Amino acid sequence: MSNSILNASGIVKTFLSGDRRIEVLRGVNLDVAAGESISIRGESGSGKSTLLHLLAGLDAPDAGTLTWEGSPDTGAKRRAAFLGIVFQSFYLIPELDALQNVLMARRIVGHIGSAERDRAKELLKRVGLAERMDHLPTQLSGGERQRVAVARALMNAPRLILADEPTGNLDEHTGSAVIELLLGLCRETGTTLVLVTHNADHAAKCGRQLVLREGRFA
Ligand SMILES: Nc1ncnc2c1ncn2[C@@H]1O[C@H](COP(=O)(O)OP(=O)(O)OP(=O)(O)O)[C@@H](O)[C@H]1O
Numbered sequence: 001m002s003n004s005i006l007n008a009s010g011i012v013k014t015f016l017s018g019d020r021r022i023e024v025l026r027g028v029n030l031d032v033a034a035g036e037s038i039s040i041r042g043e044s045g046s047g048k049s050t051l052l053h054l055l056a057g058l059d060a061p062d063a064g065t066l067t068w069e070g071s072p073d074t075g076a077k078r079r080a081a082f083l084g085i086v087f088q089s090f091y092l093i094p095e096l097d098a099l100q101n102v103l104m105a106r107r108i109v110g111h112i113g114s115a116e117r118d119r120a121k122e123l124l125k126r127v128g129l130a131e132r133m134d135h136l137p138t139q140l141s142g143g144e145r146q147r148v149a150v151a152r153a154l155m156n157a158p159r160l161i162l163a164d165e166p167t168g169n170l171d172e173h174t175g176s177a178v179i180e181l182l183l184g185l186c187r188e189t190g191t192t193l194v195l196v197t198h199n200a201d202h203a204a205k206c207g208r209q210l211v212l213r214e215g216r217f218a
């Protein structure tokens with residue numbers, strides 16, 4: 001597919017635990033087109049996080065291929081510009097305030113000047129944290145922290161956002177608000193979204209819904 005953002009083909013991943021082999025992914029195929037939103041559901045332990053790590057190039061499959069926009073380069077430098085990741089447990093840097101946390105994404109790929117600072121501030125405004133930019137993560141609620149993480153994921157104007165249960169630590173109302181925000185921002189900016197979630201309502205908001213079962217998409 002010419003407008004493929006992400007292509008995974010025949011992905012296999014097995015973990016060895018003592019003398020046990022855990023065959024987590026048994027030939028996952030996935031092609032994601034530019035601008036799509038896709039949800040991935042599956043039972044706990046079905047391999048969703050494992051798959052997302054592989055799609056992010058953070059771990060290597062035992063077999064299969066992964067390309068981003070048709071290219072097999074999934075190295076750290078390209079990753080920082082190509083994709084944003086949102087995790088269940090936020091992973092903000094505790095010593096840095098909200099603005100610095102968002103800017104951190106940019107620091108990895110290049111220079112930070114006034115334009116970058118303005119962009120980070122604009123993103124924090126968009127996620128409703130205009131008044132909280134100088135707050136440390138400990139001074140923010142769970143939902144606010146996740147909104148900082150969403151702003152950070154968007155900082156480098158990525159082509160793709162991978163989100164692993166981004167509402168897992170939030171109450172239902174706050175979680176729904178974060179999902180609406182994430183979907184809205186992705187739609188607005190044409191960013192492709194792959195969302196892992198246990199929540200059927202959140203999954204249904206995505207353009208395509210997939211279920212991981214017995215190591216493959218059912
Ligand atoms: N580094 C590892 N070493 C050994 N086993 C692992 C490792 N990482 C994951 N696993 C195993 O792989 C399986 C899939 O784990 P994974 O975290 O991908 O599941 P998940 O679908 O994300 O589950 P959840 O919904 O609970 O987050 C589990 O059985 C897990 O124990």
Ligand SMILES: [Mg+2]
Pocket residue numbers: 048049050164
């Ligand atoms: Mg998981």
